[in-house]
Structure formats: C-alpha cells, structure tokens
Amino acid sequence: xRFEIEIRVTPREGxxxxxxxxxxxxxxxLGYSGVHHVKAxxxxxxxxxxxxxxxxxxxxxxxxxxLIANPVIERYEVQIRSPETASP
Amino acid sequence: xRFEIEIRVTPREGxxxxxxxxxxxxxxxLGYSGVHHVKAxxxxxxxxxxxxxxxxxxxxxxxxxxLIANPVIERYEVQIRSPETASP
Numbered sequence: 001x002r003f004e005i006e007i008r009v010t011p012r013e014g015x016x017x018x019x020x021x022x023x024x025x026x027x028x029x030l031g032y033s034g035v036h037h038v039k040a041x042x043x044x045x046x047x048x049x050x051x052x053x054x055x056x057x058x059x060x061x062x063x064x065x066x067l068i069a070n071p072v073i074e075r076y077e078v079q080i081r082s083p084e085t086a087s088p
Numbered sequence: 089x090r091f092e093i094e095i096r097v098t099p100r101e102g103x104x105x106x107x108x109x110x111x112x113x114x115x116x117x118l119g120y121s122g123v124h125h126v127k128a129x130x131x132x133x134x135x136x137x138x139x140x141x142x143x144x145x146x147x148x149x150x151x152x153x154x155l156i157a158n159p160v161i162e163r164y165e166v167q168i169r170s171p172e173t174a175s176p
Binding site: 063 | 118120131133134
C-alpha cells in the first residue's frame, strides 16, 4: 500500500527560534498587530510504500530520528494517510 | 478572540525543490526504500488576535501574500483554530 506522509518539525519549547522571531518582527514592522508566539518549522511530505499503517509509522519514526529532525532540539509530528482514509 | 494559526508553505507543482530532492536522496542512501515524491516546505505557527474567523483568515491571507510565502513559486494552506474548536 502507498501512504501519504506529512511530517511537521518544530523547535522544542525553550529552544531559540530565530526564524520565527524574524517573521514575528517583520509582521510587526509591516503593521500586523495581535500576532503572538511565532514559531517557524519545517514540513516534509512524501509517499511511502508499506504493508500497513504500523509499518509505515515505525519506518517514518526512524527516518525522523535519523535524518529529518534533530530530536535534541526539535520535535516532530507525523500524519499518515492511507489511500482509503485520504480525503479528496 | 485569540486564534491558533498554522500555515504550510510548499513549492508549487513543477517548481524545482532541491531540499526535497536532497532528503529523498539521503533517505535512499540510508537504505529506506519505497519513498516517493519527497517535498520540503515550511511551517509557520502563531497566535492571532482577531474579532472572528473571517477577519483572522483575511489577515493571514495578506500576511502570506506579503511576507510568509512567495505566491509565484509557492502555495500555502492556512489552518485556523479558535479556542472553542481547538482540540486538546
């Protein structure tokens, strides 16, 4: 089965996030008010061949730990959609 | 009201995505098979004070067009959660 994978990588709480700070400052400079706690992160999407959702999740977790995220300073969330559950 | 905003910025179809290609190649080098169509993007999260969801959405759309995304080569998706609809 082919699964659609989306991984969201964000800085852990307490880790300095210069990109988020820069975006927040730029929005303020442009006149947008009421913006708080800007955080910047990364998004990785791909398709993955796997036997079932459990195998897909275990494989994606290993990819995240090994390559996609830096678990020391980043956390990641994984969303897995199988062809059956995929919304249009 | 304070809304939770999540913006996902991804390259438009047909736009070269060197970061996605690099991640795909690196996963392949590490022995992960069955990975297809890797796309890399950016994630921006913040909290926004607005009167209602419509005002929040209109404000976030302007932020995306003006600063957060480059509409020529990128598309963006906005997710808005109000405190009432926020899941735990």
